Amino acid sequence: MSDTSHLDIDYVAQLARLALGDAEKERIAKQLGDVLGYVRQLEAVNIEGVEPMAHAFDVVNVWQADEPRAGLSVDDALRNAPASRDHMFVVPKVVDDA
Amino acid sequence: MPHTMSEPLHFLAATDVSARLAAGTLTSEQITQAVIDRTRAVEDRVQAFTHRDEADALAQARASDARRSSGASLGPLDGVPVSLKDVLACAGQPLTCGSRMLANFVSPYDSTVVARLRAAGAVLWGRLNMDEFAMGSSTENSAMHPTANPWDLERIPGGSSGGSAAALAAGESILTIGSDTGGSVRQPAALCGVVGLKPTYGRVSRFGLVAYASSLDQVGPMGRSVDDVALLLGAVAGHDERDSTSVDRPVPDYAAAMRENVGPWRVGLPREYFGDGLNPEVRASVERAVAFYREQGCEIVDVSLPNTGYAVATYYIIATAEASSNLARYDGVRYGHRSAKANGAIDLYFQSRAEGFGEEVKRRIILGTYVLSSGYYDAYYLRAQKVRTLIRNDFMRAFERVDFLLTPTSPVPAFKKGERTADPLAMYLADIYTISANLAGLPGLSLPCGFTECGLPIGLQLLGKPFDEPRLLAAARRYEQAHDWHLRRPTL
Numbered sequence: 001m002s003d004t005s006h007l008d009i010d011y012v013a014q015l016a017r018l019a020l021g022d023a024e025k026e027r028i029a030k031q032l033g034d035v036l037g038y039v040r041q042l043e044a045v046n047i048e049g050v051e052p053m054a055h056a057f058d059v060v061n062v063w064q065a066d067e068p069r070a071g072l073s074v075d076d077a078l079r080n081a082p083a084s085r086d087h088m089f090v091v092p093k094v095v096d097d098a
Numbered sequence: 099m100p101h102t103m104s105e106p107l108h109f110l111a112a113t114d115v116s117a118r119l120a121a122g123t124l125t126s127e128q129i130t131q132a133v134i135d136r137t138r139a140v141e142d143r144v145q146a147f148t149h150r151d152e153a154d155a156l157a158q159a160r161a162s163d164a165r166r167s168s169g170a171s172l173g174p175l176d177g178v179p180v181s182l183k184d185v186l187a188c189a190g191q192p193l194t195c196g197s198r199m200l201a202n203f204v205s206p207y208d209s210t211v212v213a214r215l216r217a218a219g220a221v222l223w224g225r226l227n228m229d230e231f232a233m234g235s236s237t238e239n240s241a242m243h244p245t246a247n248p249w250d251l252e253r254i255p256g257g258s259s260g261g262s263a264a265a266l267a268a269g270e271s272i273l274t275i276g277s278d279t280g281g282s283v284r285q286p287a288a289l290c291g292v293v294g295l296k297p298t299y300g301r302v303s304r305f306g307l308v309a310y311a312s313s314l315d316q317v318g319p320m321g322r323s324v325d326d327v328a329l330l331l332g333a334v335a336g337h338d339e340r341d342s343t344s345v346d347r348p349v350p351d352y353a354a355a356m357r358e359n360v361g362p363w364r365v366g367l368p369r370e371y372f373g374d375g376l377n378p379e380v381r382a383s384v385e386r387a388v389a390f391y392r393e394q395g396c397e398i399v400d401v402s403l404p405n406t407g408y409a410v411a412t413y414y415i416i417a418t419a420e421a422s423s424n425l426a427r428y429d430g431v432r433y434g435h436r437s438a439k440a441n442g443a444i445d446l447y448f449q450s451r452a453e454g455f456g457e458e459v460k461r462r463i464i465l466g467t468y469v470l471s472s473g474y475y476d477a478y479y480l481r482a483q484k485v486r487t488l489i490r491n492d493f494m495r496a497f498e499r500v501d502f503l504l505t506p507t508s509p510v511p512a513f514k515k516g517e518r519t520a521d522p523l524a525m526y527l528a529d530i531y532t533i534s535a536n537l538a539g540l541p542g543l544s545l546p547c548g549f550t551e552c553g554l555p556i557g558l559q560l561l562g563k564p565f566d567e568p569r570l571l572a573a574a575r576r577y578e579q580a581h582d583w584h585l586r587r588p589t590l
Contacts, residue, residue, distance in 0.1 A: 007468055009464065012464050012467050012471065015467050015471060016451075016464060016467040017426075017444075017447040017451060018448060018451050018455075018460060018463060018464070019448040019449055019451070019452035024457070024460070028461050031521075031523075032461065032464060035414060035465060035522060036465075038523055039414060039478070041408065041411055042408055042411050042412065042415075042478075042481055042482060045408060045485050047484040047488070050484040050485075051484070051487055052483030052484050052486075052487065053483055053486040053490060054313060055313050055539075056299040056300070056313065056490075056539020057299060057300055057343075057345060057539055057564070059300065059342070059344075059345060062342040062343075072207065076206040076207075077206070079204060079206055080202070080203050080204065080432075080434070081432060081433060082430060082431075082433070082435075089431060089432055091431055091443055091446065092440065092442055092443045092446055093443070094442070094443040
């Protein structure tokens with residue numbers, strides 16, 4: 001962990017689809033540097049042979065009957081849409097005219 | 099402790115309200131009007147709510163009174179005002195999560211918790227302020243406004259369920275619902291002098307709870323007494339097929355089960371929770387509580403949870419990793435804030451998220467994305483998941499020797515607004531005693547156990563085995579009945 005804790009904030013912000021201003025970038029990088037320094041204490045833990053724990057309880061493969069059931073109506077689904085038309089979400093154009 | 103007859107209606111216990119409603123000496127409309135009036139009188143100073151609809155609450159109250167007078171009461175919660183942290187979906191009401199991202203969002207459906215409260219006849223009264231997307235320990239991260247601690251308006255009420263705790267302490271509601279990912283019910287309960295319970299993971303459905311860190315989040319009941327919390331837990335707990343992490347086990351009658359559980363208990367004191375950084379006044383109050391249990395015939399056992407020191411680091415890796423994934427859904431396409439200045443579809447994501455999220459949320463998304471990114475996953479996320487196993491194993495070993503663990507809830511009483519906002523790491527350490535229970539999925543309860551010299555509440559935390567809520571409630575109730583901390587009220 002020690003040699004890998006360099007945070008490339010531009011790259012990570014790109015992955016996170018998050019536009020950050022320069023000042024914000026600098027501030028967050030500095031603060032997360034402190035946090036990453038703090039979490040490096042986990043390097044000291046002996047984890048050999050330890051199973052990772054994704055979840056507090058072993059509830060796995062929870063199945064439901066494969067039956068159709070009512071969902072949201074179109075109006076309800078579109079109620080919070082930033083823009084909609086003809087029962088559809090409107091988004092900026094994604095295909096060039098050319 | 100004897101109940102003071104002069105207690106105003108808005109400070110009544112839920113069990114008391116329930117008994118008076120059943121006896122016909124109080125109507126739901128009267129109690130609802132009382133909390134509305136109280137809220138009008140103090141809310142400009144406390145700012146616990148993000149949204150209130152007085153007419154809607156009164157209409158629900160009148161419907162409850164009509165049910166009761168026709169002999170069709172829905173049970174002990176019928177007609178009792180319950181306020182919701184603004185993170186739970188309630189059809190037709192705003193659901194902001196304290197974020198600009200959801201500032202105009204109106205929920206199209208009910209969360210399971212809300213559906214159960216409706217089925218129990220509760221009067222759903224208002225939406226309560228919180229740190230944005232439940233990320234924070236002070237309710238200063240809300241995009242709406244900060245909430246004040248009713249005991250000292252210059253101080254924070256804790257977080258992220260700060261609105262839920264402050265509303266109770268100020269008499270603005272009778273019961274409230276919070277959510278607890280790293281201590282967000284227990285820490286504000288401690289700092290505001292009320293009772294808060296984080297149930298065992300899987301005990302309460304997360305369907306309709308806006309996700310922060312799914313493997314840690316749990317909805318929790320809050321009240322001004324242990325009995326009230328037991329009443330509310332009974333109404334919302336239980337299996338839900340719409341939440342695949344919901345556990346299919348019968349729900350006990352908590353009020354009865356906690357009366358049957360009479361002790362004496364073996365009480366574990368984890369020595370790692372009593373080290374440096376614990377405020378002396380908090381330590382003294384918690385030690386007096388230990389002495390109380392000893393006097394009650396309990397065996398006090400020194401235990402060690404050796405991986406406790408790693409809990410905060412483990413938590414911030416796992417929680418932010420899950421948050422970065424859960425919050426990917428806010429892209430400005432189907433709901434939530436959409437940037438007006440975006441140039442094309444991809445830029446729509448970048449700009450909408452930049453404008454919609456506050457800085458703490460961005461910080462956690464960046465951290466979570468980083469620890470999951472290629473090359474770092476094993477070093478951070480996978481390692482944290484393994485340390486999580488060790489933390490849980492510590493607890494399971496301790497519970498072979500003791501019935502429950504007793505600790506402070508928060509290392510310090512409520513701090514001043516702005517005191518920690520510039521230093522995220524210092525803020526993260528506010529949850530140092532509560533986080534482990536979320537990592538291990540255990541139930542944890544905070545109740546008042548004293549006040550500092552300058553009049554700030556101090557909280558005592560009890561941590562139990564999975565699904566052992568009845569014993570935690572019983573032990574907390576034993577303490578509460580011998581003390582009057584929970585009956586003290588702030589001057590507002």
